[in-house]
Amino acid sequence: MSFTVHWYGPLRDRRGCDQEMVESTAASPEALWRELAARHGLPGDRRALALAVAIGDDLAAWDAPLPAGAAVAFLPPVAGG
Amino acid sequence: MFDLTDQPIDTAAWRARIVHPAAGGVTVFEGIVRDHHKGVAVAGLEYTAHAVLARKQGARIVAEAMARWNLRAAAGVHRLGRLGIGDMAVWIGVAADHRGEAFDACRFIIDQVKSRVPVWKREWRPDGSVAWVEGVPLEA
Numbered sequence: 001m002s003f004t005v006h007w008y009g010p011l012r013d014r015r016g017c018d019q020e021m022v023e024s025t026a027a028s029p030e031a032l033w034r035e036l037a038a039r040h041g042l043p044g045d046r047r048a049l050a051l052a053v054a055i056g057d058d059l060a061a062w063d064a065p066l067p068a069g070a071a072v073a074f075l076p077p078v079a080g081g
Numbered sequence: 082m083f084d085l086t087d088q089p090i091d092t093a094a095w096r097a098r099i100v101h102p103a104a105g106g107v108t109v110f111e112g113i114v115r116d117h118h119k120g121v122a123v124a125g126l127e128y129t130a131h132a133v134l135a136r137k138q139g140a141r142i143v144a145e146a147m148a149r150w151n152l153r154a155a156a157g158v159h160r161l162g163r164l165g166i167g168d169m170a171v172w173i174g175v176a177a178d179h180r181g182e183a184f185d186a187c188r189f190i191i192d193q194v195k196s197r198v199p200v201w202k203r204e205w206r207p208d209g210s211v212a213w214v215e216g217v218p219l220e221a
Contacts, residue, residue, distance in 0.1 A: 008131055009201030010213040052219040054199075057133045059221050073131055077216035080128070080135075080159055080200030081112050081171050081191060 001025065003066065005036065006073040011049075015040055029053040029072055030062040050077050082156040083139025085132055090158055090169045101153035104176035108183035110191045112171035114164045118214065124205045126214075128161045128170065131199040135159070142193040146175070149189070150182040157190055159200060196220045 005022045007015045026032035030046070033053070037044045046053075046062070053060055054073040066072065082098060092111070100107060114126050143155045157173040164170060173190045177183040195217065202214045 006131070008199065009129065009216070013213075050218040052199075052221075054131065054134050058137065059134065059219075073134070075131060075134075075199050075219050076201070078196065078199050078219045079202045079214040079216035080130075080198050081195040 001066070001068040003032065003069070004071045005032070006071060008073060009076045009078070011051075011074055011076050014042060026066060028063050028066060029055065029060060032066065032072060033062075033074065046074075051075060082154075083136060083143050084158045085130055085135055085139075085161055086158055087160070087162040090160060090172045092169070092172055095156060095158060095172055095174055099154035099156050099174045099176045101176050103178055104153040104183075105178055106180040106183040107174060107176045108180070108187040109175075110171075110173040110187050111169050112191070114166055114168045114170055116166045118204060122207050123166070124207045125166065126164045126170070126205070127203045128159070128164065129201050130159070130161055132161075135198045135200060138198045139194065142190055142197060145193070146186040146190050150177065150186040152177045152182060152186055155186060155190060157194060159194070159198065161200075 003022050006019045026035055033046045034044050052075040055070050116123055146155050153176045155175045159171045175183045175187040197220050203211050
């Protein structure tokens with residue numbers, strides 16, 4: 001399946017892009033993170049970066065199902081205000 | 082009502098959205114870009130966001146405040162893009178019949194915005210270097 005992965009905040013610098021198309025068999029955001037982290041030299045445990053994840057336009061659980069074509073956003077700690 | 086904007090915040094327009102004939106108090110919080118952070122001089126900031134989710138999360142926070150306190154109106158807006166020292170980064174306004182609820186709800190909204198709205202900032206130092214500001218884990 002293909003997904004659009006969006007990188008935010010300091011993760012953009014670590015990955016080197018804002019978004020990309022990804023081919024993966026990952027069934028959850030957790031699995032997709034592990035796969036992409038291994039590919040790009042990022043920590044495999046998303047807890048180490050205190051990430052949250054969104055699927056489409058809303059926050060999602062790390063074990064949520066990933067629909068084909070989903071937009072997945074990895075969200076590092078926030079600093080608004 | 083919660084929005085993001087890449088333009089200077091029009092506080093008069095936002096105030097006009099929340100004033101109400103039955104509200105005897107309006108409390109406003111303005112977050113301003115300051116020239117230091119954790120003891121280090123700051124020359125400017127840049128805010129970025131997951132815009133759709135940020136608007137959704139901000140609207141949820143405002144709705145929670147409306148449900149928790151007896152308010153006439155509440156709203157907030159967060160700036161995106163490059164800001165200089167003294168620019169307004171965030172505006173929160175609450176109108177209520179009495180001041181106590183207006184103060185409490187305003188404090189609640191800005192506190193929640195800081196941990197639940199997906200916004201990131203980089204700061205520019207006077208020497209031209211740039212650094213991401215350490216944040217807090219995003220909460221649902």
